[in-house]
Amino acid sequence: MRLATWNVNSLKVRLPHLLDWLSRAAPDVVCLQETKLEDGSFPVNELRAAGYECAFSGQKTYNGVAILSRLPLAETVAGIPGYADEQKRVLSATVAGVRVVCVYVPNGQSTDSDKYRYKLDWLAALSAWLAGELRRHPALAVLGDYNIAPEDRDVYDPAAWKDQVLCSEPERAAFRALLALGLRDSFRLFEQPERAYSWWDYRMKAFQRKMGLRIDHVLLSEPLAGRCAAASIDVQPRRLDRPSDHAPVIADIT
């Protein structure tokens, strides 16, 4: 089973890229972030024609998450139960016995911002909830845009980004707390190329200059990590005209 996550930065704009990528990469399950669509506008028919069922939780202009699957989706739940949040950032569903959680972690803006405080609170709530989800669902995958570069090797210029949002120690500690629940960063289960990133700023030709961060992740419970045969980042869609600033991240489960 091929699992993937992709922050599309507007599904309305990126639908042609998504359809092209689905046929090329042939993922079985795809978690999307920043769909920026109300549920009534979700392109259900186009995706069904491509062979995918959809679950979605969206809002106008900001945020919005979705799970696409070639196999039936069951037990869909939106949000973090018990954590009140207007922002549509979490969606869960079960596919072929795997519990899939799609997350769009808040950006945080800057470490002195109220949005940064919200990000850390949000991550604490996610962690507390996932502890129980891991007990309920041994085969658990948490995929999404975490807005955290876990280590310096995930950053093109660690000195410039030191203590900045996406790289600050409290954010990295929150990421390590997720791993400590019993989740593995599937990308690091394998040898990977140098300068492997999942996001590049639109400005300054950052992509061409390999100035990126690895902030999109596929975390797997131990039973799933044991079945993980490969993990990669597909930079092909980032080369297209009007690309998303994020690339899809993939994990293959046997």
Add this chain to the structure above:
DNA sequence: ATGGCGCGCGCAGCGCGA
């Protein structure tokens, strides 16, 4: 040199992303 790009909204230019 702290903006540079792209998106939504909505029709000018701002908020936001990361």
